[in-house]
Amino acid sequence: MEAASHSEAKTNYLNADYGIKSWLLTTDHKRIALLFLGSITFFFFIGGFFAMLIRLELLTPAGDLVLADTYNKLFTMHGIVMIFLFLIPSIPAVFGNFLIPMMIGAKDLAFPKLNLASWYIYMAGASFILYAIVTGGMDTGWTFYTPFSTTYSNTNVITAAVGVFIVGFSSIFTGLNFIVTIHRMRAPGLTWRRLPLFIWAHYATALIMVLGTPVLAITIVLVALERLFHFGIFDARLGGDPLLFQHLFWFYSHPAVYIMILPSMAVISEVIACFSRKRIFGYDFVAMSSIAIAVLGFLVWAHHMFVAGISTYAALIFSLLTFFVAIPSAVKVFNWTATLYKGSISFETPMLYAFAFIGLFTIGGLTGIFLGAVGLDLHVHDTYFVVAHFHYVMVGGGVTGFLCALHFWWPKMTGKMYPEAFAKLSAVLVFVGFNLTFFPQFLLGYLGMPRRYHAYPPEFQVLNVLSTAGASILAAGFIMPMIYLVWSLQYGKDAGPNPYRAAGLEWKTASPPATFNFDETPVVTWEAYNYDEIDAPDHGPQKGVEVAG
Amino acid sequence: MWSNLPLFPARASNMAGHVDALYFALVAIAAFFTVLVAGLILYFAIRYRKSRNPHATQIHGSTALELLWTGIPLGIVMIIFVWSAVIFFMQTRPPKGAMEIYTVGKQWMWKFQYTEGQREINELHVPAGRDVRMIMTSQDVIHDFFVPAFRIKADVLPGRYTSTWFHPTVPGRYHLFCSQYCGTNHSGMVGDVVVMEPADYERWAASGVDGSLASAGEKSFQQYGCSMCHRADSAGRGPNLVGLFGKPVLLDDGLTVTADESYVRESILNPGAKVVSGFKNIMPTFQGQLSEEEVIGLVAFIKALGNGSANLPLPVSEPNSGDYPIAPKAESSAAKSDKTAAPAKNATQATPVHPAAK
Numbered sequence: 036m037e038a039a040s041h042s043e044a045k046t047n048y049l050n051a052d053y054g055i056k057s058w059l060l061t062t063d064h065k066r067i068a069l070l071f072l073g074s075i076t077f078f079f080f081i082g083g084f085f086a087m088l089i090r091l092e093l094l095t096p097a098g099d100l101v102l103a104d105t106y107n108k109l110f111t112m113h114g115i116v117m118i119f120l121f122l123i124p125s126i127p128a129v130f131g132n133f134l135i136p137m138m139i140g141a142k143d144l145a146f147p148k149l150n151l152a153s154w155y156i157y158m159a160g161a162s163f164i165l166y167a168i169v170t171g172g173m174d175t176g177w178t179f180y181t182p183f184s185t186t187y188s189n190t191n192v193i194t195a196a197v198g199v200f201i202v203g204f205s206s207i208f209t210g211l212n213f214i215v216t217i218h219r220m221r222a223p224g225l226t227w228r229r230l231p232l233f234i235w236a237h238y239a240t241a242l243i244m245v246l247g248t249p250v251l252a253i254t255i256v257l258v259a260l261e262r263l264f265h266f267g268i269f270d271a272r273l274g275g276d277p278l279l280f281q282h283l284f285w286f287y288s289h290p291a292v293y294i295m296i297l298p299s300m301a302v303i304s305e306v307i308a309c310f311s312r313k314r315i316f317g318y319d320f321v322a323m324s325s326i327a328i329a330v331l332g333f334l335v336w337a338h339h340m341f342v343a344g345i346s347t348y349a350a351l352i353f354s355l356l357t358f359f360v361a362i363p364s365a366v367k368v369f370n371w372t373a374t375l376y377k378g379s380i381s382f383e384t385p386m387l388y389a390f391a392f393i394g395l396f397t398i399g400g401l402t403g404i405f406l407g408a409v410g411l412d413l414h415v416h417d418t419y420f421v422v423a424h425f426h427y428v429m430v431g432g433g434v435t436g437f438l439c440a441l442h443f444w445w446p447k448m449t450g451k452m453y454p455e456a457f458a459k460l461s462a463v464l465v466f467v468g469f470n471l472t473f474f475p476q477f478l479l480g481y482l483g484m485p486r487r488y489h490a491y492p493p494e495f496q497v498l499n500v501l502s503t504a505g506a507s508i509l510a511a512g513f514i515m516p517m518i519y520l521v522w523s524l525q526y527g528k529d530a531g532p533n534p535y536r537a538a539g540l541e542w543k544t545a546s547p548p549a550t551f552n553f554d555e556t557p558v559v560t561w562e563a564y565n566y567d568e569i570d571a572p573d574h575g576p577q578k579g580v581e582v583a584g
Numbered sequence: 585m586w587s588n589l590p591l592f593p594a595r596a597s598n599m600a601g602h603v604d605a606l607y608f609a610l611v612a613i614a615a616f617f618t619v620l621v622a623g624l625i626l627y628f629a630i631r632y633r634k635s636r637n638p639h640a641t642q643i644h645g646s647t648a649l650e651l652l653w654t655g656i657p658l659g660i661v662m663i664i665f666v667w668s669a670v671i672f673f674m675q676t677r678p679p680k681g682a683m684e685i686y687t688v689g690k691q692w693m694w695k696f697q698y699t700e701g702q703r704e705i706n707e708l709h710v711p712a713g714r715d716v717r718m719i720m721t722s723q724d725v726i727h728d729f730f731v732p733a734f735r736i737k738a739d740v741l742p743g744r745y746t747s748t749w750f751h752p753t754v755p756g757r758y759h760l761f762c763s764q765y766c767g768t769n770h771s772g773m774v775g776d777v778v779v780m781e782p783a784d785y786e787r788w789a790a791s792g793v794d795g796s797l798a799s800a801g802e803k804s805f806q807q808y809g810c811s812m813c814h815r816a817d818s819a820g821r822g823p824n825l826v827g828l829f830g831k832p833v834l835l836d837d838g839l840t841v842t843a844d845e846s847y848v849r850e851s852i853l854n855p856g857a858k859v860v861s862g863f864k865n866i867m868p869t870f871q872g873q874l875s876e877e878e879v880i881g882l883v884a885f886i887k888a889l890g891n892g893s894a895n896l897p898l899p900v901s902e903p904n905s906g907d908y909p910i911a912p913k914a915e916s917s918a919a920k921s922d923k924t925a926a927p928a929k930n931a932t933q934a935t936p937v938h939p940a941a942k
Contacts, residue, residue, distance in 0.1 A: 161915065
């Protein structure tokens with residue numbers, strides 16, 4: 036972040052203080068967000084490296100590139116790193132952290148030290164996971180299913196589990212901070228119904244983090260106790276029940292899917308509104324659909340267990356509830372689409388990512404209906420159909436949303452513009468590469484190729500080759516932003532406070548913002564997305580707020 | 585490799601058509617909504633692009649539209665729910681009179697035992713046109729019995745029986761996959777399901793059998809001393825097992841359970857869990873002393889006692905003469921059962937389906 040030294044005399048959060056200590060001991064939510072951005076980007080590329088090795092192994096039917104044990108470790112480490120060290124913290128810890136105080140007109144989060152602690156806890160947990168990886172890895176799958184994880188695996192299960200346990204507290208702290216901040220620190224006049232939808236979705240995410248993560252922590256402690264001391268909790272021979280593990284695990288890990296997707300939805304609402312110069316169609320419904328997703332998300336966990344040996348009627352109830360949770364997601368997609376109607380639409384990079392998000396998430400969501408339909412799930416469960424489905428949601432949704440946010444708020448975070456042409460190219464590469472990687476996997480899944488297979492029957496090869504080819508394009512699409520965004524720190528044009536003429540209090544600060552965001556606390560007298568006022572011909576400096584700096 | 589690109593799995597059971605119909609309906613629905621959303625986005629993006637429409641028209645929303653696009657998807661998914669539930673009932677309720685094959689999954693192979701006594705590893709011969717019910721358990725971790733051509737799948741758990749069934753229709757050789765990750769050689773835990781014409785199956789089944797599964801169970805029943813207490817008269821210290829299977833059993837806590845495979849299994853391995861009303865909780869546990877194959881033999885024998893196709897052996901010693909005989913050590917019984925689990929002589933040797941399997 037040396038770029039801040041360039042030209043500007045003004046003090047901002049980047050140049051307010053120098054030296055490694057000023058970063059490691061900062062309580063500024065914006066600096067902590069950048070610490071998280073650096074950390075999760077590092078782990079994203081580690082996880083991506085594992086993914087490339089997986090795709091290369093699957094280029095041929097024979098298990099010839101790596102040993103079976105190595106392959107099992109690769110998909111386990113890919114899953115653990117991507118889910119616990121990238122996707123779950125990604126948008127909340129970076130953009131939620133950076134933007135929530137600014138969007139609500141606050142100087143910082145409610146508990147700045149807790150916020151910094153959250154980053155240290157994340158790094159501590161990540162260190163355990165990294166240590167587990169470099170000292171031999173783990174092979175349980177990210178799902179840690181018992182009794183394999185407790186009795187049969189002879190890899191670094193405990194070390195990795197301790198890492199996941201610790202990282203969970205980072206998530207809880209972040210969630211707690213968001214809930215209190217959103218309740219207590221909104222600027223005068225910023226009522227709940229004037230909040231940007233970004234805040235609503237992060238509020239829903241924070242509820243899941245606080246309510247769900249402790250269950251994961253408990254489950255992991257039980258796995259460790261069983262593995263180390265042979266408690267009979269999950270081991271059938273000791274009177275335990277392996278299905279109990281799955282219930283506890285998915286009670287967290289299904290809502291965790293919404294921790295990964297709701298923040299992306301948060302981003303899309305902001306971006307769609309900005310680049311179609313419109314209020315979000317059906318604001319109340321989009322806001323409430325986030326809350327509905329958070330609540331219903333806790334009631335559908337056993338749809339991961341339709342073939343696991345649960346009773347027929349339990350499976351039917353969870354199938355029914357699963358269909359209900361599809362509705363609020365559909366409502367969001369329809370409202371975003373309707374927002375475009377009679378808009379004034381331009382196609383900057385964040386908007387391209389937002390379009391990609393809607394398309395990919397729609398496919399991801401609709402294929403969730405296939406899996407929720409219990410009679411059909413019996414065929415496609417644990418096949419590549421599931422792999423394709425959750426990558427459409429988590430990469431097509433989660434990662435695309437992350438890149439959308441990164442491009443939309445990069446000028447705010449750094450004060451610099453990135454090269455637009457390269458950025459558009461990367462958005463296209465991600466979209467094309469993603470579809471080529473994962474669409475063939477739907478076909479593979481219906482054909483019956485099971486997931487987590489190191490070797491496979493030869494008739495599945497063509498589709499696997501297509502998938503690997505797509506993964507190479509996708510990788511290029513992910514590496515490009517790394518290069519031009521870093522380049523822009525030094526050579527990018529100055530962004531100015533509001534390059535997209537976007538609504539939202541964060542755009543009424545300087546870019547990069549001052550340490551305490553606002554010189555004086557703004558008073559809000561307008562609804563979110565007041566693009567009619569911003570675009571009005573006589574529109575002067577925005578009422579109620581001075582542009583800081 | 586390009587000449588070999590299947591896009592759709594073989595249909596070899598009566599369930600395949602039902603599942604595929606639902607699949608096609610969902611593909612149509614998914615395609616419709618994807619095209620609808622993508623089409624509208626493209627249309628709006630072009631029609632209302634900035635250069636053509638420099639000023640946006642603000643619209644707050646429409647409750648009627650919100651109700652419409654909440655209600656229509658809800659209606660559609662409720663139809664899908666009912667449809668899939670109907671299929672699910674068919675998938676999970678085996679018809680009466682299905683032939684039964686016991687399955688033990690272990691890292692990393694499938695062992696099958698037929699009630700007539702055939703045993704196979706990683707290869708499962710079944711007749712076309714008969715209902716086949718798989719009664720499955722695992723010796724170690726969770727596995728999953730998956731035959732794509734039949735559109736069925738069920739996890740195979742340690743410590744309990746799970747079951748699934750199918751009605752094969754088209755003779756041929758189909759993939760059997762373990763689809764629940766089970767460790768190092770998970771992708772090698774594969775096999776073939778061979779669906780045969782009924783006449784071919786009869787020939788196959790008639791060869792190389794030395795005694796039925798129930799008769800193997802009867803031997804265990806004597807060897808482990810079960811017959812001392814579970815007698816055909818009321819003088820035994822344990823309940824009479826003749827005619828028991830499939831009937832409701834009154835327990836000492838007043839509840840009633842059906843004597844199915846899981847109940848019999850639990851009563852052997854954890855006898856104190858559900859004690860029959862009027863009996864004392866005195867049976868020793870056989871946990872760790874019986875291999876899964878031996879338990880399956882006992883279950884098959886008790887089942888045969890239930891339908892009258894087997895009789896109780898005479899007690900090996902006087903019922904009240906003293907202590908229980910000491911059961912053989914777990915190691916020896918497991919080793920023995922592994923030897924007997926080798927495929928029947930005339931059964932085709934299991935060949936890996938694909939060269940990739942290691």
